[in-house]
Amino acid sequence: MVVGNIILRLRGSLEFKCQLDSTDVPHVQKVISRTFEALGSQVKAESLVLSLSSSPVFLWPNKGGHATAGEISPNRPCKDLQQLIQTDDQESSRKKSAKKDKNNPTAGIINLTLMTEVTEPGVLSAPTLLRGSKKHHLLQTTLPMDCVVSVLSSESISVVCGTLVGALCSQLGDMEKVALRHMKGTALLIPQPFHFLLPAPVGLVTVVYPAGVPDSQLETQRKELHSLFELPDDRPYLRRANALHFPDEPYKDGYLRNPHVHLNHPALENGKPYLVQGVYSYHHYMQDRVDDNGWGCAYRSLQTICSWFQQQGYVERAVPSHKEIQQALVEVGDKQGSFLGSRQWIGSIEVAAVLDQLLGVTSKIMFVSQGNAECFRELANHFLSEGTPIMIGGGVLAHTILGVAWSETTGQIRYLILDPHYTGAEDLQVITDKGWCGWKGPEFWDQNAYYNLCLPQRPKTI
Amino acid sequence: MGRGYIVEDVVEKYLSNLSVPGASCVTGLLIGQSSSQRDFVVLAVRTPQKDTEGQGSPSVSRGAGNSLERLDVEWVTEHARQVSRMLPGGMSVIGVFLVTPPELSKEAQNTLRRLIFAVDKHISKGRLWSLTEEDVTEKVTLHICSKTRKVVCRTYDVRDPKSSAKPADWKYQSGVCTSWPLLTCSVGLNLVFPVLEMHVLPQDMEKCMKEGLQTWAKQIEDGLCLINGDAMPGEVELLGGQKKNAKAVQQTFRAQILIPMAEPQSERRLTASVKVCSGSLTLKGMVQCRAYLHSNKPRAKHATEVIKRDVINTVSSRVEMFLEDLLMEGEDKGSVGVQQVLPRRVFAPVPGMSLCVCDYMFPDECVSDVSDRLKEMLDWETPEDSIDTSQEAVPEAPTIDLKNTVVQKNLKAKSTLDARPKTPSEDPTEAHKSHKTYYAGVAMAAAIALLATGTSLIYLSD
Numbered sequence: 001m002v003v004g005n006i007i008l009r010l011r012g013s014l015e016f017k018c019q020l021d022s023t024d025v026p027h028v029q030k031v032i033s034r035t036f037e038a039l040g041s042q043v044k045a046e047s048l049v050l051s052l053s054s055s056p057v058f059l060w061p062n063k064g065g066h067a068t069a070g071e072i073s074p075n076r077p078c079k080d081l082q083q084l085i086q087t088d089d090q091e092s093s094r095k096k097s098a099k100k101d102k103n104n105p106t107a108g109i110i111n112l113t114l115m116t117e118v119t120e121p122g123v124l125s126a127p128t129l130l131r132g133s134k135k136h137h138l139l140q141t142t143l144p145m146d147c148v149v150s151v152l153s154s155e156s157i158s159v160v161c162g163t164l165v166g167a168l169c170s171q172l173g174d175m176e177k178v179a180l181r182h183m184k185g186t187a188l189l190i191p192q193p194f195h196f197l198l199p200a201p202v203g204l205v206t207v208v209y210p211a212g213v214p215d216s217q218l219e220t221q222r223k224e225l226h227s228l229f230e231l232p233d234d235r236p237y238l239r240r241a242n243a244l245h246f247p248d249e250p251y252k253d254g255y256l257r258n259p260h261v262h263l264n265h266p267a268l269e270n271g272k273p274y275l276v277q278g279v280y281s282y283h284h285y286m287q288d289r290v291d292d293n294g295w296g297c298a299y300r301s302l303q304t305i306c307s308w309f310q311q312q313g314y315v316e317r318a319v320p321s322h323k324e325i326q327q328a329l330v331e332v333g334d335k336q337g338s339f340l341g342s343r344q345w346i347g348s349i350e351v352a353a354v355l356d357q358l359l360g361v362t363s364k365i366m367f368v369s370q371g372n373a374e375c376f377r378e379l380a381n382h383f384l385s386e387g388t389p390i391m392i393g394g395g396v397l398a399h400t401i402l403g404v405a406w407s408e409t410t411g412q413i414r415y416l417i418l419d420p421h422y423t424g425a426e427d428l429q430v431i432t433d434k435g436w437c438g439w440k441g442p443e444f445w446d447q448n449a450y451y452n453l454c455l456p457q458r459p460k461t462i
Numbered sequence: 463m464g465r466g467y468i469v470e471d472v473v474e475k476y477l478s479n480l481s482v483p484g485a486s487c488v489t490g491l492l493i494g495q496s497s498s499q500r501d502f503v504v505l506a507v508r509t510p511q512k513d514t515e516g517q518g519s520p521s522v523s524r525g526a527g528n529s530l531e532r533l534d535v536e537w538v539t540e541h542a543r544q545v546s547r548m549l550p551g552g553m554s555v556i557g558v559f560l561v562t563p564p565e566l567s568k569e570a571q572n573t574l575r576r577l578i579f580a581v582d583k584h585i586s587k588g589r590l591w592s593l594t595e596e597d598v599t600e601k602v603t604l605h606i607c608s609k610t611r612k613v614v615c616r617t618y619d620v621r622d623p624k625s626s627a628k629p630a631d632w633k634y635q636s637g638v639c640t641s642w643p644l645l646t647c648s649v650g651l652n653l654v655f656p657v658l659e660m661h662v663l664p665q666d667m668e669k670c671m672k673e674g675l676q677t678w679a680k681q682i683e684d685g686l687c688l689i690n691g692d693a694m695p696g697e698v699e700l701l702g703g704q705k706k707n708a709k710a711v712q713q714t715f716r717a718q719i720l721i722p723m724a725e726p727q728s729e730r731r732l733t734a735s736v737k738v739c740s741g742s743l744t745l746k747g748m749v750q751c752r753a754y755l756h757s758n759k760p761r762a763k764h765a766t767e768v769i770k771r772d773v774i775n776t777v778s779s780r781v782e783m784f785l786e787d788l789l790m791e792g793e794d795k796g797s798v799g800v801q802q803v804l805p806r807r808v809f810a811p812v813p814g815m816s817l818c819v820c821d822y823m824f825p826d827e828c829v830s831d832v833s834d835r836l837k838e839m840l841d842w843e844t845p846e847d848s849i850d851t852s853q854e855a856v857p858e859a860p861t862i863d864l865k866n867t868v869v870q871k872n873l874k875a876k877s878t879l880d881a882r883p884k885t886p887s888e889d890p891t892e893a894h895k896s897h898k899t900y901y902a903g904v905a906m907a908a909a910i911a912l913l914a915t916g917t918s919l920i921y922l923s924d
Contacts, residue, residue, distance in 0.1 A: 013725040016734065017654065019742065047650075049720050056693040058720065068691055114723040115686070119647045126806035126854040127651055127747030127777070129784065131667075133798045134741065138656045141734035142725045188734040212732035 006079055006153045007204075009246070010050065010164050012114025013142035014039050014172075020137040023186055032139075032188070036176040039143070043168045047120035050164065053111040055084045060117075061161030074158035078151060081110055109246060112164070114145065137186055146193040147171055148204055174208040182210040189213065194243040202229045207238060215239045215316065222462050234460040239313030245279070255281035255307070256426050259418070259437040260402050266414040266439045268407035274380040275403035275416065277387030281307035282437070283319070284422040290322055293423055295343040298398035299325055300420035301391040302351045305400070305456055306359060308389055314459055315359050328357040347393045348452035355456055366453040368394075375453070376413050379404045382455050389418070394451035397421075401453075405439070414439045465600055465617050466631040469494075469503040470638045472814055476506050482561045482608045487529050489538050489577065491545055492557035495756045496598035497764075502756055503602070504639050504815065506559060507841050509541050530566055530573050538577055539584035545839055546585050547779045548819045551645070551753025551772025555585060557602030557617075564609045571627065574603035575618060582620040588672075588782060590679035590774050594767075602630060640712065640816055643700060643760065645689070645753045645769045647717040651777065653678055657741040668785050670743060675781065679774045681721050687766035688718040696763030700755065712816050717751075717769045741798075749776050750807050750853040754817060780804045780822050787824070806854040810836055810844050823851065 018035040020028055042048070050059040058068040065074035072080060147167035151160050175191035182189045189210035196205050207225065209218060222238050231237050251257060259282055265273050283303035285293050292299060299322050306319045320328070329335040329346070334353050352363040364382075368375045382390065383403060390401040403416035422436040431437050445451070473492075482488050494503035512534065542555050549555075558577045562570045578601050593599070599621040605614040615632035619625040655674030657666070686693065689700070700715070753768035784804050805822035810832070812819060819840065821832045829846045836844045 012723040014723060019739075051720070051722070058688070058693065068688060068693055115720045116723055117718055117720050118649050118651075118682070118685070119718045120650060121648055121748075124650055124746070124748035124855075125857040127745055127749060127780070127804045128801040128857050129781075129804055130744040130746070130801045131798045132742040132744065135659070136739055136742075138737045138739045138742075139734045140737070141731060144725060186736050190732060190734065 004153055005150045006082070007109045007148060007150050008078070008112060008160065008164060009109055010112045010114065010145070010147045010149075010168065012145050014042070014114075014145055015140075016143050017138070017140045019134075020139060020186065021134060023137065028183070028186070029180055032179060032183070033176060036172055036179075040169050040172055043165060043172065045120075047117045048165070049115040049117050050112045050161070051115050052081060052084065053113060054086050055081075057081070057084050058115070059112075059157065059161055061165050065156075065158030065161040067157070072157065074161075075156045077154045078110075078157050078160045079153035081157070082108065085110070109248060111248070139186065139188055141188065141190055143172075143175060143190070144192055145171060146195070146206070148195050148206060150204060171206065171208070174206075178208045178210050182213060194240055196238055196242055197244045198229055198231065198237060202231075204244070205229070209240065215241075215313065219462065226462055231462075233462055235458055236313040236462050238462070241311055241313035241316070253281075254426060255283070255287075256428060256431070257281055259428055259431050260416055262428060262432050263416075263438060266405050268405055268412055268414065269409045271405045271407040271412070271414070273403055273405040273416070274383040275387075276308070276383060276389050278308065279311045280304055280389055280402075281311070281319070282418060282426075282431070283307065284420045284436070286423045288321065292322060292343070295345055296322060297420045298346045298348075298351060298391065298393055301389075301393075301398050301400045301418075302346075302354060304418065304420070305351070305355065305389050305391060305454075309359055309361060309456070312458075314361070314461070317358065320354070320358055324358070325354050328354045332357050345398075347398075348391055348454035351391045351393075351454045352456075355454075361459060362457050364455040364457060366455060368451040368453060376404055376406055379453075380406070386455065386458050388456040388458065390456075391454040392451055393454075395446055395449040402437075412441075414441060415444060416440075417444065464628050464630040465501055465602070466633065467494075467501045467503055467602055467615065468638055469632060469634050470505075470815070471634055471636045473503055473506045474634045477559070477561075477606060478611065480508060480561060485529065485563050485565075487533065487563075487566065488561040489533065490559045491542055491555050491581075492559055492602060492604065493545070493549065493553060494556050495552055495554070495754070496556055496600070497756050497758055497760070498596065498598065500756070500758050501556065501598070501600075501602065502638055502758075503556065504553070504817065505812065505840070507545065507839070509538050510838050510841075512537055530562065530569050533573060533577075535577060535580050539580050541839070542581045543584050543587075547775075547783075548821055548836075548839060550818060550820055551751065551775070552642075552755055552768040553817070553819075555581060557604065559604035559606060561606045561608050564607050567605065567607055567614075570605045571603075571614075571616070574605060574616070575627070578603050578618055579620055579623070588778065590676055590778050591683055591771050600628075603627075604632065639754070639757075641757045642754045642817065643713045643715060643757070643765075645715045645717045645755070645765055647719065647751050647769060647773070649682075649719065649749050649751060649773050649777075651745050651747055651749065653745045655743040655745070656737060656739045657743060659738045659740045661740065667743070667788075671745075671781055671785070674743070674745075675778055679778070682719065682770050682773055685719045685721040685770070687770060688720065689715050689762060689765055691716070691718070694762040696761060696766075698762045700760045700762055700765055701757065715765065717765070719770065719773070745777075745781075745804075746801075747804070747857065748854065749773070749780075751776055752809070752818065752820070776807060776820075780807070783822055801857070803857050806851075806856070808832055809850045809853060811848055813842050813844075818850075825856075 016035060016039065018031050020031055044062055046060065046062045048060070048062055050061055052059065056069060057072060060066045067074070069084060072084065145168060147164065149163050149167050151163060171193060178191040179188055189212055191208045192211050193206050193208050196207065197203070198205055225238055226233055236242055245251070257279055260275070265271070281304065283300045285296060285300065290296070302325060303319050309315050310317070310319060326335070326340050329350055330337055330339055332353055334350060348365060352365060355361040355363055366375060366378060379390065379401065392399050392401055398420065400418040400420065401415055402418050405414045405416070406412070417438060417440050419436045422431065424430060480488055488508055490506055490508035492503050493505040493507065494501065538558070546555055558574060558581055560570055560574050560577070582601060599619050600617040601620050602615060602617050606612070613632055615630045616627040617630045618627060653674060655670050657670050661670055701713070751769060751772045753772045755765055755768060781804065803825045805824050807820050808823055809818045809820050811817070821835055823832055829849050829851060832849055833844050833846050836842065
């Protein structure tokens with residue numbers, strides 16, 4: 001992300017309505033194209049209004065960025081818009097998000113929604129009624145417009161309005177291509193935009209995918225885009241699950257994401273942390289109304305790992321429940337039928353087996369005795385190349401390792417641990433303050449115990 | 463504590479000048495505005511005389527029993543409905559009055575109760591917007607004794623069929639509405655309603671239009687209203703800036719209506735919906751809207767309410783009138799594929815006040831028709847040059863759909879050149895009474911009544 005830039009996100013629904021007099025393909029394509037063209041004109045009309053979310057400000061982008069609120073004139077810099085946005089509790093959120101916003105380039109995003117002014121004076125005369133009597137198929141839907149633009153914060157409002165309207169037009173163009181490409185007869189798949197934050201220098205891109213077509217069938221499109229953006233061809237960047245999650249949209253499932261980003265790095269001299277890549281959810285005791293206190297820690301660590309594979313786009317299946325995990329182990333013959341519904345612990349071998357059975361993911365198993373610190377190098381390499389969370393089981397406990405850090409000068413090592421034994425609510429403050437997610441020193445390891453680590457490997461796919 | 467009605471002086475004059483000879487009764491409407499604190503009455507209009515010849519009923523109640531029992535409630539309610547169409551936003555029929563000889567004073571209350579409930583019910587039919595909790599549902603009934611000129615004022619809550627009469631104050635004052643603020647806007651329409659294949663035009667035209675208009679009306683109701691370019695919070699007082707004893711001046715406010723372009727939350731579809739249609743109805747053009755607020759601390763939310771309701775009313779009224787006319791005139795085969803002009807709105811000043819009422823002119827009518835209607839419905843003379851027909855532009859000559867043949871074009875040309883037949887008034891018990899019938903019928907009745915020696919008005923019983 002470029003410093004000194006502001007991100008504006010414009011969303012709204014355009015009504016798509018067209019009459020098909022016949023169902024033969026060339027006619028249908030012509031009508032669809034014409035309808036998209038008409039929508040393009042609608043977007044450039046003077047009656048288009050942009051509403052600045054959580055504020056009393058409205059902008060008319062096709063009237064030079066004329067606005068309602070008196071203080072905003074079209075040649076003011078667009079960063080002035082941020083001051084007009086009323087946030088609910090600015091005080092409390094500032095405490096928590098002090099660290100978060102630095103790392104997240106899309107914080108401070110300006111949201112706008114589409115509106116239309118029906119009282120925009122035109123040269124129309126008194127109303128007339130036209131009766132058409134031709135038999136036809138009426139195709140009707142709404143197009144979910146979602147444009148994101150990154151502009152200099154000093155750019156004037158009128159120019160930014162022009163950029164936004166341009167983004168709408170080009171998104172309509174992308175949607176038209178997708179609609180025509182995937183159309184069958186009169187079934188028009190709704191084109192849906194997704195935003196992805198690709199590694200530098202590409203940055204923020206928006207891709208339109210047809211609704212209802214699973215990622216597995218869109219591999220050709222992704223291959224084209226991977227070569228266009230020069231992305232590596234062995235890991236997913238453009239699956240729907242990889243879509244950028246905007247900070248102002250809470251996850252609806254209630255799980256915390258990446259609690260570790262709120263922690264300070266360990267204060268080691270010349271210490272470099274090697275961390276998990278991407279996004280995972282924190283799974284722990286007592287969630288989902290399952291009372292697994294005392295026996296479910298490895299299950300929860302496994303759930304955290306599964307959530308990682310789902311959110312990086314490798315699998316579409318939801319995180320498995322305790323039941324499903326046990327069922328999978330019975331299916332592969334690792335456990336007897338009596339295992340189902342029991343409270344038996346599982347270890348890293350079982351975790352690897354389930355990952356293979358349910359997700360098609362292979363894992364490396366590592367044995368570590370006496371809390372041997374030489375495994376550190378292996379872990380660091382793992383986080384560099386695979387970047388998946390590691391499940392560690394030993395003695396009577398299971399945990400998840402999210403990262404390691406080592407000081408070259410002092411030789412000190414730290415481990416970033418996510419503890420599944422937490423039984424409380426999804427309270428980020430408590431979880432980070434009390435160390436349920438935190439950096440631990442070598443005292444974390446029991447010198448007399450043997451540890452098994454399960455290191456899940458990324459499948460080579462896009 | 464009962465309600466307080468502040469009434470214009472001209473109403474007092476009108477009521478005292480009403481000629482109520484002998485043992486007859488006179489009914490009429492009271493027009494004004496109700497706010498939560500106070501109610502205002504600015505006009506009183508007697509029910510026009512009916513054409514009695516066509517019915518063959520006994521003309522005058524020469525002492526033959528109770529003329530109250532023979533009151534034609536339907537006639538009164540129909541008059542109320544026609545008058546409602548002529549009132550801009552904010553103004554409505556808020557009550558009825560009844561003048562009776564002293565011996566009928568006791569029964570008068572029952573009659574008034576019947577009348578006010580019937581009138582309210584009839585006026586609310588076909589309304590496309592909904593009442594809110596803040597709407598005042600108390601309507602006023604006024605009984606005047608023809609001999610003593612004593613006035614008895616009571617109110618009923620028309621939402622409660624069991625409500626009993628509550629006493630109310632009736633106070634005359636001058637200049638009640640001189641400083642009533644006026645809101646104006648012009649709304650563009652571009653609506654296409656599908657005619658699904660199970661529907662047959664023209665029978666189902668009303669149903670199709672009603673369904674389509676209902677959706678549009680909801681959008682307007684839910685839309686955002688800017689007043690003089692500002693999005694004011696609802697509780698802001700519109701006339702807040704005025705000094706207490708400042709000269710009462712009517713302020714005009716410009717309204718703008720913004721509609722969000724948002725996806726309906728109902729269903730998340732994957733494909734566009736496909737409907738097989740046998741035709742379509744396209745409603746295009748611009749409507750002029752006006753609404754008045756009272757001067758008793760009106761708030762922004764009242765302003766947005768009255769102007770939005772006027773927008774919805776003016777469109778639904780003229781569509782209703784068009785359909786009624788079509789039904790009466792009979793189906794015009796040549797009208798398919800041709801743009802038919804809906805009646806356009808014209809404005810006329812209320813004598814002695816700074817208010818306007820409106821009327822609708824069919825394409826083949828002229829200003830004198832409007833003037834005649836105003837006389838019949840509202841009982842006052844309007845000089846033709848004071849009628850403002852310039853607010854809505856006359857549409858160009860109906861465009862011909864190129865798909866239609868030349869034959870149909872000629873048919874259409876013929877029908878517009880024909881003068882509208884002035885049919886004699888029809889059976890008053892018929893549900894449909896277009897303005898045309900009403901006008902024609904009553905004109906004849908008025909002529910006959912003037913000639914007849916019996917000057918009392920006869921009301922047929924239900």
